[in-house]
Amino acid sequence: MTSADSLITVSICIVPIEFPDNSVIRLLAQELAAVFKRRVEIHRSSVDVTLAFDPFRQQYYSSALLKQLIDNPACQSNCKVLGVVNFDLFIPIFSYVFGEAQLEGRGAVVSNYRLSNQFFGAKPDPHLLLQRLVKEAVHELGHTYGLAHCQYPGCVMTFSTSVEDIDDKNGRFCQSCADFLHRKKSAEFIEPIRAIAK
Ligand SMILES: [Zn+2]
Numbered sequence: 001m002t003s004a005d006s007l008i009t010v011s012i013c014i015v016p017i018e019f020p021d022n023s024v025i026r027l028l029a030q031e032l033a034a035v036f037k038r039r040v041e042i043h044r045s046s047v048d049v050t051l052a053f054d055p056f057r058q059q060y061y062s063s064a065l066l067k068q069l070i071d072n073p074a075c076q077s078n079c080k081v082l083g084v085v086n087f088d089l090f091i092p093i094f095s096y097v098f099g100e101a102q103l104e105g106r107g108a109v110v111s112n113y114r115l116s117n118q119f120f121g122a123k124p125d126p127h128l129l130l131q132r133l134v135k136e137a138v139h140e141l142g143h144t145y146g147l148a149h150c151q152y153p154g155c156v157m158t159f160s161t162s163v164e165d166i167d168d169k170n171g172r173f174c175q176s177c178a179d180f181l182h183r184k185k186s187a188e189f190i191e192p193i194r195a196i197a198k
């Protein structure tokens with residue numbers, strides 16, 4: 001870790017929500033720390049999933065989970081909050097979503113329900129499942145840092161509607177998206193000086 005990294009105040013909080021596998025969460029935390037070069041913490045969930053459950057669709061409304069995540073008092077006020085779930089998510093205009101995030105906001109949620117090979121009746125592949133989950137988590141967190149969908153082939157910010165789309169992405173930001181994030185990060189260091197100057 002460099003001295004610049006130790007100055008980073010904006011961290012990422014992962015909030016597993018009824019997620020069964022702690023080792024996956026720990027690996028996800030390591031990957032996100034490496035990608036975003038930020039401190040990543042794992043917080044306990046205070047989310048009541050029953051408030052997000054739609055009995056007619058038999059799915060969970062991701063926006064309702066997001067609202068609870070953002071209001072979660074266990075997290076620092078300036079950190080990004082990533083909920084990780086193992087159940088099926090939806091928003092009203094789509095039959096399902098892999099995740100949802102606030103553009104340039106605080107919260108994101110991601111599900112691995114439809115990312116596993118078993119969902120399609122194929123042989124389990126834990127490594128591939130983790131890769132898919134990491135890509136979707138990076139994608140949703142990218143939105144919280146202000147990135148919109150990207151057209152550059154392979155960029156992690158391209159829009160995915162299937163696991164094939166996710167597998168086609170290389171899991172990294174293209175140069176343009178990476179430059180955008182770099183400028184954001186620089187602004188985080190400048191912010192306290194601005195505050196003093198006010
Ligand atoms: Zn997206």
Ligand SMILES: [Zn+2]
Nearest residue numbers: 150155174177
């Ligand atoms: Zn891009």
